[in-house]
Amino acid sequence: xxxxPLRRLLTRSTAVSHFHTFxxxxxxxxxxxxxxxxxIGEGITECEVIKWNVKELGTIQSFDPxxxxxxxxxxxxxxxxxxxxVKEILVKEGEVAKVGQGLCVIEVDExxxxxxxxxxxxPASSSTPxxxxxxxxxxxxxxxxxEQISEEPSAxxxxxxxxxxxxxxxxxxxxxxxxxxxxxxxxxxxQSKVDLSRLLSGSGRDGRIEKKDIDxxxxxxxxxxxxxxxxxxxxxxxxxxxxxxxxxxxxxMWKAMTQSLDIPHFGYSTSxxxxxxxxxxxTLNSHIPEHFNPSKSSSLPINPSALYPAPSLPPVPxxxxxxxxxxxxxxxxxxxxxxxxxxxxxxxxxxxxxNGGGKPTLTIRPHADIAVALSTTTGLYTPVIPRADTHSIxxxxxxxxxxxxxxxxxxxxxxxxxxxxxxxTVTVSNVGAVGDxxxxxxxxxxxxxxxxxxxxxxxxxxxxxxxxxGERRLKVGVSWSADHRVLEGAELAAFVxxxxxxxxxxxxxIGEGI
Amino acid sequence: MLLRDDLxxxxxxxxxxxxxxxxxxxxSIYLSTSTNPYFNLSFEDWLFRHAPQKEPLLLxxxxxxxxxxxxxxxxxxxxxxxxxRAQGIPWVRRRSGGGTVYHDLGNTNFSIHVPRTxxxxxxxxxxxxxxxxxxxxxxxxxxxxxxxxxxEKASGSAxxxxxxxxxxxxxxxxxTRLETLGDLLRVGKDTMITKGVASVRSPVCNLAQFSxxxxxxxFVNSVVDSFKAEYGVHDEPCIVNDTDDLxxxxxxxxxxxxxxxxxWAFGQTPEFEYTIKKSFAWGDxxxxxxxxxxxxxxxxxxxxxxxxxxxxxxxxxxFVEDAELGMDVSGMEEVVWAWLKEEMSSYD
Numbered sequence: 001x002x003x004x005p006l007r008r009l010l011t012r013s014t015a016v017s018h019f020h021t022f023x024x025x026x027x028x029x030x031x032x033x034x035x036x037x038x039x040i041g042e043g044i045t046e047c048e049v050i051k052w053n054v055k056e057l058g059t060i061q062s063f064d065p066x067x068x069x070x071x072x073x074x075x076x077x078x079x080x081x082x083x084x085x086v087k088e089i090l091v092k093e094g095e096v097a098k099v100g101q102g103l104c105v106i107e108v109d110e111x112x113x114x115x116x117x118x119x120x121x122x123p124a125s126s127s128t129p130x131x132x133x134x135x136x137x138x139x140x141x142x143x144x145x146x147e148q149i150s151e152e153p154s155a156x157x158x159x160x161x162x163x164x165x166x167x168x169x170x171x172x173x174x175x176x177x178x179x180x181x182x183x184x185x186x187x188x189x190x191q192s193k194v195d196l197s198r199l200l201s202g203s204g205r206d207g208r209i210e211k212k213d214i215d216x217x218x219x220x221x222x223x224x225x226x227x228x229x230x231x232x233x234x235x236x237x238x239x240x241x242x243x244x245x246x247x248x249x250x251x252x253m254w255k256a257m258t259q260s261l262d263i264p265h266f267g268y269s270t271s272x273x274x275x276x277x278x279x280x281x282x283t284l285n286s287h288i289p290e291h292f293n294p295s296k297s298s299s300l301p302i303n304p305s306a307l308y309p310a311p312s313l314p315p316v317p318x319x320x321x322x323x324x325x326x327x328x329x330x331x332x333x334x335x336x337x338x339x340x341x342x343x344x345x346x347x348x349x350x351x352x353x354x355n356g357g358g359k360p361t362l363t364i365r366p367h368a369d370i371a372v373a374l375s376t377t378t379g380l381y382t383p384v385i386p387r388a389d390t391h392s393i394x395x396x397x398x399x400x401x402x403x404x405x406x407x408x409x410x411x412x413x414x415x416x417x418x419x420x421x422x423x424x425t426v427t428v429s430n431v432g433a434v435g436d437x438x439x440x441x442x443x444x445x446x447x448x449x450x451x452x453x454x455x456x457x458x459x460x461x462x463x464x465x466x467x468x469x470g471e472r473r474l475k476v477g478v479s480w481s482a483d484h485r486v487l488e489g490a491e492l493a494a495f496v497x498x499x500x501x502x503x504x505x506x507x508x509x510i511g512e513g514i
Numbered sequence: 515m516l517l518r519d520d521l522x523x524x525x526x527x528x529x530x531x532x533x534x535x536x537x538x539x540x541x542s543i544y545l546s547t548s549t550n551p552y553f554n555l556s557f558e559d560w561l562f563r564h565a566p567q568k569e570p571l572l573l574x575x576x577x578x579x580x581x582x583x584x585x586x587x588x589x590x591x592x593x594x595x596x597x598x599r600a601q602g603i604p605w606v607r608r609r610s611g612g613g614t615v616y617h618d619l620g621n622t623n624f625s626i627h628v629p630r631t632x633x634x635x636x637x638x639x640x641x642x643x644x645x646x647x648x649x650x651x652x653x654x655x656x657x658x659x660x661x662x663x664x665x666e667k668a669s670g671s672a673x674x675x676x677x678x679x680x681x682x683x684x685x686x687x688x689x690t691r692l693e694t695l696g697d698l699l700r701v702g703k704d705t706m707i708t709k710g711v712a713s714v715r716s717p718v719c720n721l722a723q724f725s726x727x728x729x730x731x732x733f734v735n736s737v738v739d740s741f742k743a744e745y746g747v748h749d750e751p752c753i754v755n756d757t758d759d760l761x762x763x764x765x766x767x768x769x770x771x772x773x774x775x776x777x778w779a780f781g782q783t784p785e786f787e788y789t790i791k792k793s794f795a796w797g798d799x800x801x802x803x804x805x806x807x808x809x810x811x812x813x814x815x816x817x818x819x820x821x822x823x824x825x826x827x828x829x830x831x832x833f834v835e836d837a838e839l840g841m842d843v844s845g846m847e848e849v850v851w852a853w854l855k856e857e858m859s860s861y862d
Binding site for chain 1: 568584585586609610611612613629631632658671672673674675676677709745746782784785806
C-alpha cells in the first residue's frame with residue numbers, strides 16, 4: 001500500500017505544483033428559475049400561449065419544445081433553456097403573456113446557471129458553462145480584476161435567444177441595402193459579435209463582406225483589448241487590503257475540492273522514457289494525413305487517383321486541423337491501450353450507488369474515456385475524449401486541437417457535448433506545457449474518474465541505469481493520484497508498467513494494428 | 515445513393531442534383547407539383563425541420579381548392595362549413611399562425627425558410643415584392659407585411675418560429691375565384707367569442723387584374739430569381755410531387771395523417787363561448803355553450819328545464835350523435851336539441 005507523496009523517487013528537490021481539476025458536475029443543489037417570455041422582436045409586446053408541451057412536474061431537457069405561443073401572425077415554438085423540472089406553469093393555455101412576464105418556473109441544478117448567485121431571475125444559457133470573465137493576456141492580474149468584475153450583469157456572455165435580455169441583432173445593421181454580405185457571413189459576424197455596419201466595405205464582389213474581413217476586424221480588436229488590459233493591471237494593486245469575491249470558476253473549484261476531501265488519494269510517480277518516440281516523431285510528422293493538414297498537399301508526379309478516386313476521408317473543420325504532432329496524443333493513445341487491458345481503469349463509481357450506506361458498485365465502460373485538463377483564460381475545464389482507444393494518434397491530435405480551440409474561445413465554446421455529465425475514468429493533465437515542474441500531486445474530485453495523471457516536461461538526461469557507460473535518454477516525469485477506494489497501489493503501479501511497455505516500445509503498435 | 519432509412523434518420527449528403535425518386539432536404543429551392551394541401555403542408559414542415567439550419571430555402575406550391583385556417587383559429591367561426599361542404603371543398607388547419615385564406619389553382623403559395631437569427635419579416639416580404647414588381651405590377655407592402663396592389667390585398671402572410679429556424683409563408687392571388695373565396699370565408703357567427711386569433715378581413719384582388727402575362731409559372735420564375743439574388747443561391751429548383759418516395763417518408767406520412775385528424779383539425783381549437791337564442795312556440799331559449807379544444811365544457815340552457823345541457827358536457831362540439839346524449843329527447847327537448855345540433859354543426 002503506497003503512501004502519498006513519494007518524494008524519494010525524485011533525485012532533486014522540487015517546487016511542488018498543486019494541480020487541480022474541475023469537473024463539470026458539482027454539487028447538485030437545486031434552485032427555482034423563472035423563465036420569462038423573451039422579446040420576439042418586431043414590436044410585439046404580448047403573446048397568447050397556445051399550447052404547453054409539458055405538464056406541471058414534468059421533466060424537460062434544454063432545447064426541448066416547451067410551449068407554443070402566438071402573436072399576430074407568428075406562431076412561435078419556445079424551447080427550454082435548461083434541463084430541469086417544470087414546477088409551475090404561470091400562464092395557462094389561452095391566456096396572454098406579456099413580454100418579460102414569467103411563463104413558468106423550472107427547477108434546475110445550480111451549476112447549470114451562468115451566475116453563481118441564486119437571486120438572479122433571468123434564465124441562463126445552458127449551452128455554455130463559461131463564467132463571466134473578460135479577455136486578458138495576463139492571467140494572474142486579470143484573475144483578480146475578473147473576480148471583481150464578474151458580479152456585474154453587463155458581461156459579454158452568450159444568451160439563450162429566449163432570454164429576455166437577449167437582443168437580436170438589429171435589422172438595420174443587417175439590412176441588405178446598407179451592408180452587403182451573404183446570410184452565412186452575417187451569421188458568422190453575429191457569432192463573432194461583430195457589428196457588420198462597422199466594417200465599411202468588404203473584399204468580396206461589389207464590396208461584399210467576406211468571412212476573412214470579419215477575422216481581420218477581430219484581430220484588430222483583440223490587439224487593442226489586450227493593450228487595455230495590460231495598462232489596467234498595474235492599477236489593480238491597491239495600497240490596502242482588498243476583499244475579492246470568488247468568481248464562478250474559482251468558487252466551483254472550492255466546492256469541488258471540498259468534496260474531494262472524501263476521496264482517499266494515494267500517489268505514484270515515475271518517469272517514462274520517450275527516446276523511441278522521439279525518433280518516431282519526425283516520420284509521423286511528415287505524414288500527417290491530408291484531411292488533418294490540407295495545407296501540406298503532396299504533389300506527386302503520378303496521380304494515384306487517375307483511374308479512380310482514392311479513398312479520402314471527410315474534410316475536417318479548421319479548428320481540428322494541425323501541422324505538428326506532439327507527444328501528448330501518442331501518450332494518450334498508449335494510455336488508452338493500457339486502459340483497455342485494465343478494466344479497473346475504465347471504471348467509475350456508479351452514481352448513487354455509494355449513497356445511503358449500501359454497498360457501492362463500479363460501472364465499467366467498454367471503451368477508454370480520457371479527460372484532458374484545459375487551462376484557459378476563462379477557467380479550467382476538463383473536456384472528455386470519448387472512446388480514445390478507437391482513435392488513431394492523428395485523430396487524437398486533431399481532437400485535442402479542436403478542444404483547445406473551443407476552450408480558448410471567449411466565452412468558452414465547450415459545451416455539455418465535450419464535457420458530458422458522466423465524465424471520464426482517467427484524467428490527463430499536461431502541466432509540463434505550463435511549467436517545468438518535476439512532481440505534482442493532482443487531486444481527484446467526485447465524478448472525475450478513478451485516477452489522474454500529471455505529465456511533466458520532457459528533458460534529456462544522462463541515464464546510467466541501463467549501461468555502465470551511460471547514454472542520453474529523453475525522459476518525462478508522470479505523477480499519478482488515484483482513488484484508493486477503487487484502486488490498489490500495486491494495481492496502479494502494474495497499470496503504469498503496462499503503459500510504459502507501450503510508450504517505451506511503440507513498435508508494438510504496428511503489430512497490434514492501431 | 516441514399517437509403518430511405520437515411521432520409522428518415524436524417525443522414526444526408528448534400529448533392530447538387532435532384533434525383534428523380536430520392537429527395538433530400540438539402541436543396542435551396544423546391545417546386546411542388548402536388549396540389550394536395552395535406553402533402554404540401556407536411557412537405558413544407560418536413561423541409562422546415564430537416565433542412566440545414568443555416569441555409570435559406572424556398573418552396574413554391576399550389577393547392578386544389580381548400581380553405582386554410584391558422585394554427586390557433588376556430589373553424590366554426592372562420593369557415594362557412596356548410597358552404598364548404600356543399601361545394602365539396604375541404605378545410606385544413608396549418609401549422610403557422612395568422613388568419614384564414616382560400617387556396618385554389620389560381621393562387622400560388624410561397625414559403626421562405628431562414629435561420630431564426632436572421633429572420634426578418636420585412637426582408638422576406640421584399641423578396642416577394644421584388645418578384646411581383648419584376649412582372650410589371652405596381653405592388654406595395656402594407657403595414658402588416660402583406661403585398662397589395664392599389665390598396666387591395668393580393669397576398670396574406672403567416673410565420674412560424676422555432677429555436678433554430680423560422681419561415682414566412684403566404685399566398686399570392688393570381689387568378690383565384692374571388693367569389694368562392696368570399697362565400698367560404700363569410701361566417702355570420704357574431705355571438706361566437708373565441709380566445710384565438712380572429713382573421714383581419716380585407717378586400718382582395720388578383721394579380722391578373724393588373725397584368726396579362728402574370729401566371730403561376732411566370733410568378734414562380736420571378737420569385738425564384740428574386741430569391742436567388744437575395745441569398746446568393748445558384749441551385750436549380752428541385753421539382754417534387756407526392757407520388758415519389760417523398761410521400762413515404764415517415765415524417766411526411768405522419769404529417770399527412772395528422773392534418774385531417776379530429777385531434778388536429780378540431781381539437782386544436784382554443785377556448786370559445788357561443789351564445790345563441792331562438793324563439794320557440796313556448797318562449798325563447800338561450801343556449802350558452804362553452805368549449806375548449808373542440809370539447810364542450812358546459813352548455814347552459816335558459817328557457818328550458820332539461821338535462822340536455824348537462825348531457826352535452828364532455829362531448830365533441832359539432833359531432834354529438836343522438837345516441838351519445840344518453841337520454842331520451844322528446845317534445846320541447848327534441849326541438850331544442852335539433853336546433854342546437856344545427857347551430858353546432860360541422861358538416862363534416
